[in-house]
Amino acid sequence: MTSTIPFIDINIRLNLNELSMLKNGRKYIIPCQSYLNRQSRNDLAKKEYERISNIAKECIGKHQMSISDERAKQAFPELEKMIQELNTKPLSRKLYRRARREYHIVRRLQKLIHTQSDIIIRRIDKGEGFYLGRKTTMDLKTQEYMNKTEAYQIITTDQCPLMNILRSVENLLDYLLKNKAITQDRRKKLLPDINKLELAYLYTLPKIHKAGIPIRPIISGLYAPVRCISKFLNDLLAPIYLQVARETTFTNGIDVIQRLEQYAAKGYLKSTTKLFTADVENLYTMVPREGGITALIEFLNKYTKNGKIGPFTIDMILKMARLILDTNYFVYNDKYYHQKRGGAMGSAFTQVFANI
Template identity: 90%
Template sequence: MSSTIPFIDMNIRLNLNELSMLKNGRKYIIPCQSYFNRQSRNDSAKKEYERISNIAKECIGKHQMSITDERAKQAFGELEQMIQELYTKPLSRKLYRRAQREYRIVKRLQKLIRTQSDIIIRRVDKGEGFYLGRKTTMDFKTEEYMNKTEAYQVVTTDQCPLMDILRSVENLLNYLVKHKAITLDRRKKLLPDVNKLKLAYLYTLPKIHKPGIPIRPIISGLHAP
């Protein structure tokens, strides 16, 4: 089981409550956040229902099932009611105090990171804990790695190759359809969603278990063509 104890690689003052919150790890979610949002809980419940129901409707539609028959109407009605109850149900005093306390701690940590531009917070390599260090140090190690490997390129806005890559993918899929290697339906499923399209990018994780804290390069290709 990996440790979630935060690794702090810079001079930064944190109180015990803030350290304890970071120790929870990156997967921890503070409870009942909707009770402290500026948006009303009814509006939050409505927004959450729309998000979940849209995902469900899209999935149902892909399987050629009805989203307007009686079963679907009943299911979506029950889903809306359940979400509304979850968002508006009164909290016990103990849970409310805990949620309020943790919400304030997270807000203080966010303000600290936002106001000190040289702080960077990352997930540690091979672990669930947080790394807090200097952004300039991580940037230097990343640039050093890029120069050493010569496998990456800094892309500016005016030279982004994303659309060229997309056209290449489209041409390949069209070629496969033309030669009956795939069906039109398969082409549609393989074609990237232009509304979610992103260029693959490099980010790094600190290897705190090794001397000198080297970095592990990670390529994020989610939504990349």
């Protein structure tokens, strides 16, 4: 277990147990909490089996496999048996005491945060640790960021743009279907789940590794109308970009070392060689919309075969790109906003768009 010291930017009293719990980081899972639930463990096991088996069956169906397959017939009873055993197996006294102790620690932390409305808890940017600070401070930094970048426009009407975006998505998918770029099955997969549909929302991550603790805005659109199209377009373009940019792109630290070794082996690395690093501030929000589209057109003209990627023409790809960029609406502090420049941090397509 990797521990991460929490960054506390507020005057708050925490005991050693509470600090230790926060130090575990956001991926830590408190053990055996089902044993403290008022429901019977048999009922919990049944619910857990239903949840996991439904996910598995949906996945099997997506891959055009049958749940009546002989392997599936064997797997599901085994899964049910395993979940039943895990949920009903007696706990050792030591583990039970630990589960109760950690349960109460978390409950105290939750109560402490909920009773003080100005406390905010976030994960830190580029890390797994927690940040505790004041909501008013984060709101102020968010507003300063919006004013500085001039990338966001508040919507003055109270009308939620969600249904208009959904209609735009449906119209685009109908166009692609009509022109035989996608199948009816693909259209269904690119449509959002109507039962879970919601407008994206903005939250911020504190950059504790930088002076003044600036924020990184994230627009979370897990159930937003264009999410599936954004991921689809990213999956379509990213492999081409990565292939084109391979010679000038480092994938990780090991790749950097290997490239430097190759550079040195060729005799290029000398005592006078200077290495530079640069950071583009607010990259995703500072990309000019039309300038980015122009760059995308040039990229597609240069690296597509006969102006197509599979069944998708350049015009179709541009329609998808414009839809994603033009419908970037979100909620923040009970107000509607529209991002009028760049792409949303949190949208799958934004990264490849900014890279291109």
